[in-house]
Amino acid sequence: MRADYSVSSYPDIGQLAFGPHGRRAIGVIMYMELYLVAISFLILEGDNLDKLFPGVSIDIAGYQVQGKQLFVLVAAAAILPTTWLKNLSVLAYVSAVGLVASAALTASLAWAAIASERGFHADATRGSTVLNLRGLPTSLSLYFVCFSGHGVFPTVHSSMKKKKDFPKVPLISSVLCSLNYALTAILGYLLYGDDVQAQVTLNLPTGKMYTKVAILTTLINPLAKYALVIQPIAEAIEAKLPVAERGLTRVLISTAMLVSTVVVASTVPFFGYLMSFTGSSLNVAVAVLFPCLSYLKIYMPRSGVHRFEVAAIIGILVIGVCVAVVGTYASVHQIIGTF
Template identity: 45%
Template sequence: MGLLCYGSVGGVMASLILVFSVMWVGGVGGVGFHERGSVMKWSGIPTALSLFAFCYSGHSVYPTIYASMADKTKFSRVLFVSFAVCTINYGVMAVVGYLMFGQATKSQVTLNLPVENMSSKIAIYTTLINPLAKYALIITPLVNAIEEWLQVSKSRFIGILIRTVILISTVIIALTVPYFGYVVALTGSFLSSSATMVLPSLCYLKIFKSSRRWGLELVMILAILVVGVFIAVIGTYVSMKQIVSSL
């Protein structure tokens, strides 16, 4: 994990460079921030919430990161800073992208950028580097779980084989499954909302009986459950409908 953390730092830097590159294209590259439109589009709320759920669904790496920290007392602070940076990053990219391209914004804003600009090329190449820097950190908990399930964690050869198969299968799925935005929304609604909102809340209520007493904590948990179920049901339906209609 110590080596993977250096790679994840590169992913963070790549995300920041991507945002600044897109802003540079809009401010200096001739695109501008002139697009206008409706402030709220209610029909897009399920898809938007599904995308948000996907963006904040890195929970699988939390136990691995916590176990590898030298000072575990700083874990809560790390989570807070990480979520704050991600929120600012997502918000800035969303606002800037919409002001630049409006309703014509594609599932990946880099597809809208004029390829002749150097800043656009930097943004596009950074988008390619970003998943490479984060892939190993995200996939490590999955590999560890598979090795423990098969009881082959001590076999280096089988470990390499499992990682190779997962990597190849990921590439094949990425190349064969189209409609990037819709697939991400479907993943966020069907899987991410369940794994990060519904199941943790239910498990918390099951484990800690004191949380079932009526109060602010219970109200917040119930609110998270309602939002999670809404995203899981409505978001999945809308995402599947969009994918089918695009076939």
């Protein structure tokens, strides 16, 4: 973005570095990532609401809908009006609660350790393998998922009054996130060992206050962020349609996208594997491969990259490619194995 001040998005960076093909490639990858994230939001809502209200079922047109599928529909009904909003700035403020929600989830795990009889002295980790190399591809893929959202960095940069302070933003946020993620991982493993589930809230005992706090705070993010996530996809589709009534078109597109994600979320039982696939195949491309390649393409012709920096970036690219290939293969194999 320092090379060209007209750059305001990731596709713009792709255009600057690699021309129209670069813009299209990064656009497709970003839209696929956002679509899968939207699906994961609904899965998260369905699983956790089913944990909070077990055994609920209703009859719809002669069909009994229960459990996760029922709550995916409930969450979709609550989310639908937000997808019709033209101005999503209100949701942007609500989604800022995500920091509080993440901290509350970690605090709930610590609370569970103190209040639970098993605590950290139980046999949760006895017989567990601390280092399981076979699980490394999935672990690395999930690690990259934790740092998704790089697509918004150009928007953050362009909206800042003091753009020279931008490097502090990803640095501080990455450090805080890393600390919170590490603490959550350690608490989850010490409490549940190899029995820890893809969503640690599903391990917490039903009916406990700390379980309700953890689940309720976990539910906030999807409800607030779903519309923000699908908006770029809806706008891209809308821009391709030669229609006059944009308002009605936006409503129809957003509704159709919500319906499609509900169908997938209701039939996909593997939240962890979906996140692993998203991390290895898409997040690695957006957060690692594309920035490194674009940086080299833009600045090497201008002699703005030192040899040590080139070597370091090549090392990062090699790691990223390995994670992308091995992680994607492992996640696809795991997904196929569930059918």
